[in-house]
Amino acid sequence: MQKFTQLTGVAAPLRLMNVDTxxxxxxxxxxTIKRTGLGAGLFASLRYKDGKAIEDxxxxxxxxxKASILIAGDNFGCGSSREHAPWALADYGIRCIIAPSFADIFFNNCFKNGILPIPMPVEVVERLMEAADNGANSTFTVDLETQKITLPDGSTIGFxxxxxRRECLLNGWDDIGLTLRNVDAIDSFEAxxxxxxxxxWAS
Incomplete structure (x- = not known):
């Protein structure tokens, strides 16, 4: 899994609540069970109509x-528990999502796929939305080590x-990675x- 330490990128404001999987x-x-190629289908019903991009x-x-940060509404990731949802976000390039709340299963799946979900109070999310309205100038820095978000105007917000979970993201450990940390002990036990x-063990 890709490590998450510090991310600097454009933040896109998605002013929708209850965005389900x-x-x-x-x-x-x-x-598909592959994690690649799903970015093309991210938000497909919102991005396209009759095969054409919806400009708005x-x-x-x-x-x-090329946004890598998404500022979204309440209850993000609700609905069915499909792991393809964080796969699609990561494949598109979204590494951080900030919203007032997240569905539990989606929230957990994000951490297992190198995405940092950050719950924030509604008033803080609205402030971030307004900052993200500046298009390509809405560059944020999300620093997991210091647990601070730096806004385009230089102000910071802690989270x-x-x-x-922080340690796992900083080191790029998913469930398999955590297991492999103990590979010597596993090999010794098997031997x-x-x-x-x-x-x-007879064949």
């Missing part, structure tokens, strides 16, 4: 085409992340088990 990545795109949608505007219980 079907809106994030429609069911038509769930036929925020990510279709040139200023936000909290549960220590274990001893093969010696003590050889009948279990």
């Amino acid at each position: 079907d809106m994030i990545i429609p069911a038509d795109y769930l036929k 949608f925020v990510l279709n505007k040139p200023a936000y085409a 909290d992340v549960e220590p274990f 001893k088990a093969k010696q003590d219980q050889s009948w279990l």
Whole structure:
């Protein structure tokens, strides 16, 4: 998993509440188990109509085409528990989402896929939305080490992340990565088990 330490990028304001996982990545795109290529389907029902880009949608505007931060409304990621949703966001290039609240399963899946979700009070999110309205000039810096967001005007806002999740993101540890940290102990256990219980390992 890609490490998350500090991210500087354009923030796109998505002024929608209750954005569910079907809106994030429609069911038509769930036929693959690969994590790549899903960015093209991100927010497909909002980005396209009859195969053509909807110009008014925020990510279709040139200023936000390469946004890596998303400022969204309340209850982001609700709906079905499809892991393709954070896959699609990450494949598009979104590494951080700031919203008043998140659906629990989506929130957990973000951390397992190198995305930092940050819950913030509604009034703070609105302030960030206003700052993000400046298009390509809405460059934010999200620093996970110091747990601070720097706005385009230089002001900063602090945020909290549960220590274990913070450590995992800083080091790029997903569930597999956490397991591999103990690979020497696992190998030692297997070697001893093969010696003590050889009948279990017979081919």
